[in-house]
Amino acid sequence: MNIVVCIKKIPDPEIPPAKFKLDTEAKRVLPPEGIPPVINPYDEQAVELALRIKEKSGGKVIGLTIDDEASPTVVKHALSMGADEGYVLTDATFLGSDSLSIAYILAQAIKKIGDVDLVLCGRQAADWDDGVVGSLLAETLKYPLVTLASSIEVSGETLKVSRVLLDGYQEFAVPKPAVVTVSSEVGKSRLPSGWGIISASRKEVPVWDASAIDADPIRIGGGAARKELVKLYVPARERQCEIIEGETIVEAAEKLAEKLLKTGLI
Amino acid sequence: MNQNSEISKYEDVLICGEVNHSKISTVTTELMRTGRELADRLGKSLHVLLVGKDIEEASSEAIALGADKVHLASGAPFEESLPEFYVQILTRLCAKLEPRIVLFGQTDMGRDIAPRLAGRLDVPVFLDCVKLDIDLDSQSILLTKPVYGGNAMAEWKAHDQNTQIATMRPRVTEPAESDDSRQGEILPVPEILDEPSIKVKLLRTVKEESKGILLEDAKVVVAGGGGIGGKEGFWLIEELAHTLRGAIGISRVPCDEGWMPKNLEIGQTGHMVRPDVYITVGISGAPQHLAGCSGSKFIVAINKDPDAHIFKESDLGLVGDYREALPSLIEKLKSILSA
Numbered sequence: 074m075n076i077v078v079c080i081k082k083i084p085d086p087e088i089p090p091a092k093f094k095l096d097t098e099a100k101r102v103l104p105p106e107g108i109p110p111v112i113n114p115y116d117e118q119a120v121e122l123a124l125r126i127k128e129k130s131g132g133k134v135i136g137l138t139i140d141d142e143a144s145p146t147v148v149k150h151a152l153s154m155g156a157d158e159g160y161v162l163t164d165a166t167f168l169g170s171d172s173l174s175i176a177y178i179l180a181q182a183i184k185k186i187g188d189v190d191l192v193l194c195g196r197q198a199a200d201w202d203d204g205v206v207g208s209l210l211a212e213t214l215k216y217p218l219v220t221l222a223s224s225i226e227v228s229g230e231t232l233k234v235s236r237v238l239l240d241g242y243q244e245f246a247v248p249k250p251a252v253v254t255v256s257s258e259v260g261k262s263r264l265p266s267g268w269g270i271i272s273a274s275r276k277e278v279p280v281w282d283a284s285a286i287d288a289d290p291i292r293i294g295g296g297a298a299r300k301e302l303v304k305l306y307v308p309a310r311e312r313q314c315e316i317i318e319g320e321t322i323v324e325a326a327e328k329l330a331e332k333l334l335k336t337g338l339i
Numbered sequence: 340m341n342q343n344s345e346i347s348k349y350e351d352v353l354i355c356g357e358v359n360h361s362k363i364s365t366v367t368t369e370l371m372r373t374g375r376e377l378a379d380r381l382g383k384s385l386h387v388l389l390v391g392k393d394i395e396e397a398s399s400e401a402i403a404l405g406a407d408k409v410h411l412a413s414g415a416p417f418e419e420s421l422p423e424f425y426v427q428i429l430t431r432l433c434a435k436l437e438p439r440i441v442l443f444g445q446t447d448m449g450r451d452i453a454p455r456l457a458g459r460l461d462v463p464v465f466l467d468c469v470k471l472d473i474d475l476d477s478q479s480i481l482l483t484k485p486v487y488g489g490n491a492m493a494e495w496k497a498h499d500q501n502t503q504i505a506t507m508r509p510r511v512t513e514p515a516e517s518d519d520s521r522q523g524e525i526l527p528v529p530e531i532l533d534e535p536s537i538k539v540k541l542l543r544t545v546k547e548e549s550k551g552i553l554l555e556d557a558k559v560v561v562a563g564g565g566g567i568g569g570k571e572g573f574w575l576i577e578e579l580a581h582t583l584r585g586a587i588g589i590s591r592v593p594c595d596e597g598w599m600p601k602n603l604e605i606g607q608t609g610h611m612v613r614p615d616v617y618i619t620v621g622i623s624g625a626p627q628h629l630a631g632c633s634g635s636k637f638i639v640a641i642n643k644d645p646d647a648h649i650f651k652e653s654d655l656g657l658v659g660d661y662r663e664a665l666p667s668l669i670e671k672l673k674s675i676l677s678a
Contacts, residue, residue, distance in 0.1 A: 086488055090648050092628060093490040102487060168519075173461065201486050201493070202607070204466050205454035210457025217538040220451045233542070238447045238609065247539050257591075257608060258601060282559050299463040301479060303474075304494035312638065314653045316645075322659035323667040329639070329657050330671035331645040336637055338615040339559060339583055339676075 074132035074227060076123040077183055077195045078156070079210070080116040082140055082147045086199035093307070100305040101224040104202070112147040114262075115195025117154075119255040121262040122225060123193050124155045130227045132190070133157040137182055139167060139175060145278035150271035153265035159276070160186070164283040169295025176209035178293060183214065190249045190318070191232065196221055196256045204254075211252035219245050223258035349500055352378040353386045354406075355429065357448060358397045365555065366444035368404055368514035370507055373441050373471055375405035375515060377480070380473055381439065388409060388432060388528070390425060402523035404515045412528035423537045425452045428528055430459050438502055440471075440480055445506040445611075457504045464504040467607075470509045484508075485632045488607065489626030489633075510555070510613040510634055547602050552586040554605070559585030560614045560630070562605055565592030566621020566642060566661065573599060575665040576620060582672050588612065590619075590628045606631035620661045624649030626675040641665070 085108050088166065094103045104110070112120075123134045131315065134152035136159035148159030162182055170178065183189055192214070194207030211218035219234040226233040236243045237256045247253075265273070283293065317332065319325030333339055357364040363371075369529060371387070379384040384407040389397055391413065398409040414430050422524040429452070433441065441456065443449030445467045457464035469492075472485040479496040482505055486493045497503040554560060559675045561580040563573055573593075580587045589598075605612055606628040617635035621642060629652055632638070640653035643660050650656045657664055 084487075090490055090624075093487065095491055102491065136644055163481060171463065173457075173463070175456070196608075199488055202467065202484070202488065204450060205457065205464055208451075208454035209458040218455065219539065220388070221447075237601075238544075238546070240548075241544065243544045244542040245539050246542055257595070261595070299498050300495050301498055302493060303496050304492075305486075306492055307490065308492050310483075310651060312652060312654050314640070314650045314656045316650065316656045316658060322657075322663040325657050325659060326664040326667035327639075327671045329655065329664075330668050330675060332655060333616070333639065333672070336616070339638055339672075 074083050074126060074130045074190050075135065075188055076126060076132065076191045076193060077135045077137050077186060077205070078116065078119045078123045078151065078191050079179055079192065080120065080136055080138045080147050080151055081109045081113045081140065081145070081195075081198045083113045083198055083200040085111045086114065095307065097304075097306055099241055100302050102305075104122065110146070112150045113195055113198045113200070115197060115199065115255065115257065117150070117195075117262045118257060118259040119193040119195045120151045120154055120156060120224070122255050122259050125264070126191070126225055126227060127155075135159060135186060137179065137186075138162065139178055141168065143280045148278050149273045150265065151298060152276055152278075153269040155269060161214075161278055161280045162286065163280060164288075166283050166288075166290060166294045169298055169300040170293050171300055172203055172209055173299060174293045174297050175206050176213045178286065178288055179206070179210050180213040181288050185281070185286050192250070192252045194252070194254045196254050198241045207252060207254035214252065216250050216252045216254045217247050218254075219247055220254045221256040222253045223256055225253060245284060348437050349439045349502060350381055350383045351379070351386055351436055351442050352383065353388065353432070353436060353440045353441045355425070355441060355443045355449070355452065356387045356389050356401060357444065357446065358389055358391055358394050361393050361396050363397050363400045363404065364444070365514060366446055366509045369509065369512050370442050370444055371401070371404040371406070371515035372512055373507055377440070377471055377473070378407075383409060383439070386436060386438065388412065388429065390428060398519035398525050400517070402525075403517045403521055405521065406523050408523060409525045410528050412530070414457070414530070418650065421495055421537060421539065421541055422451055422455060423539060424532060426455045426459055427532055429456050431531070432528065433460060433502055439500065440641040443504070443506040445508045449506040453504050453506045460502060460504075462502050462504060463532040465495055466506045467508050468505050469508050471505070471507075477499045485630060487626075489630045545600050547600070552584070553640055554586045554588055554603070554612055556611045557586035557612070557614050558590050559616045559618070560605070560612055560632070560635075561585055561618045561620065562590060562618050562622060563593060563599070564590035564622030564628070565599070566623070567593065568621070570598040572661070573659065575669075579618065579620075582669050583616070583675070585614070585616070590622045619649055619653070620665065622649055623647050624652055
């Protein structure tokens with residue numbers, strides 16, 4: 074089982090809302106001061122799932138990222154968790170690519186890697202929250218797709234994939250090679266081990282540009298984008314919170330009950 | 340409305356509807372309002388596609404809710420509702436209708452099918468939109484969606500006026516009003532499917548019935564978060580919900596920690612609710628959670644951290660340990676409500 078996991082570097086999504094700043098003029102989010110970017114947590118869970126499959130079925134796990142710079146940070150993170158190889162795709166012509174182009178770039182790289190049985194993507198990236206690249210990648214590669222998976226079992230040439238529903242789950246049988254997007258129900262991702270960090274630091278992470286993956290310039294970058302960001306803003310806060318005072322919490326709680334009743338809503 | 344004129348290129352609105360127990364789902368009735376308004380502003384028709392078995396009744400309901408044309412894909416093999424069936428039906432329907440926009444709910448089905456269809460048609464797709472508008476100058480459709488976990492809002496438009504695809508977040512608008520005097524056409528969708536291309540096999544679907552009042556229907560929701568500290572504390576949440584005849588919800592932490600079942604999760608990756616009263620207990624107020632409840636009429640926060648972000652997003656707040664606050668709150672509410 075050779076598994077490619079698509080991973081993205083994003084601003085840390087766990088920062089307190091007060092630290093979130095954007096430049097409305099330039100329509101972009103400002104990196105939070107002093108807080109380094111991280112691997113998208115949903116992609117980290119995809120790496121986790123890939124490693125669990127490898128532990129049972131063998132093969133290798135390959136991290137793949139597109140970055141504005143030739144930075145191996147998130148690929149190294151995947152390697153330190155236990156992935157075997159990783160690649161960074163970077164090229165000035167990739168800048169401004171929309172989801173359709175991103176899927177195309179990833180598909181070109183996956184074809185170059187070759188001999189891939191499974192491609193995993195996080196359910197969405199916690200920056201733009203689009204949640205479409207994995208599905209578009211399946212369409213581009215013409216691989217079967219299951220979205221929002223919580224687990225994958227391998228039996229021969231078939232994958233048994235559990236898909237999370239709001240009120241339950243579904244099980245699918247899918248032939249290899251396939252694309253699967255991974256949901257948070259996979260559970261906690263493992264921490265990189267000391268040995269993992271050392272071995273990751275020794276590994277080469279090849280950097281591929283547009284020509285290395287034979288990307289058609291017509292299909293990538295801002296020129297190919299089908300959509301345009303018109304406005305980016307922080308939503309206005311509409312509520313004014315009244316904090317209930319009281320000598321004791323018991324007193325405050327009783328006042329809360331009375332105030333709730335006065336709303337006429339209960 | 341131009342029901343009798345020929346369908347114009349890239350102008351009509353198509354909704355991919357959902358049916359529950361032979362009835363149009365609540366999410367679809369909300370889409371019907373958004374879709375009808377958009378079609379009226381464009382001066383064009385509203386189409387609704389329904390897929391599955393036992394949907395004949397729902398098709399008349401769709402007309403009463405505002406559809407000009409209902410496309411019905413019923414019977415075998417559609418009843419299996421495999422993603423690939425939807426995509427093939429929609430691909431054909433889009434080739435025929437050339438709609439300006441295809442709308443889905445941001446549901447298990449919508450978030451799965453919409454991007455597949457976008458890939459198949461090679462057109463832009465926008466997931467989890469909360470607002471659709473039309474730019475008067477360019478006649479472009481403007482689509483607003485939360486980004487960065489709800490910290491910001493982004494307004495997008497497609498570059499060309501070809502077909503585009505969007506999913507709408509549930510509970511951001513009221514359902515469409517039903518009017519039985521409305522007229523519309525019901526058109527069967529021919530069952531031409533490329534079955535050999537369907538490589539994915541559905542083995543089974545398991546639905547976990549939640550007990551008590553459905554989260555989406557509840558007038559009052561009491562939600563517990565990481566501050567509850569463990570499974571044990573949730574009896575107080577249940578007791579408060581029971582006192583107010585409400586439903587129980589949770590934020591991400593109790594779900595990830597396995598304290599409570601996943602099907603109670605409220606937020607970006609769970610249920611979207613819009614009750615009259617939403618009471619949070621031990622929830623810090625991450626934007627990803629607020630995404631699922633910010634439309635509530637009245638929000639109450641109980642948290643021991645006076646600096647918790649949740650207080651900025653609430654109408655009424657109590658700073659203190661829930662273990663002390665909830666028993667008194669429940670007792671007082673019981674005595675008031677029984678009086």
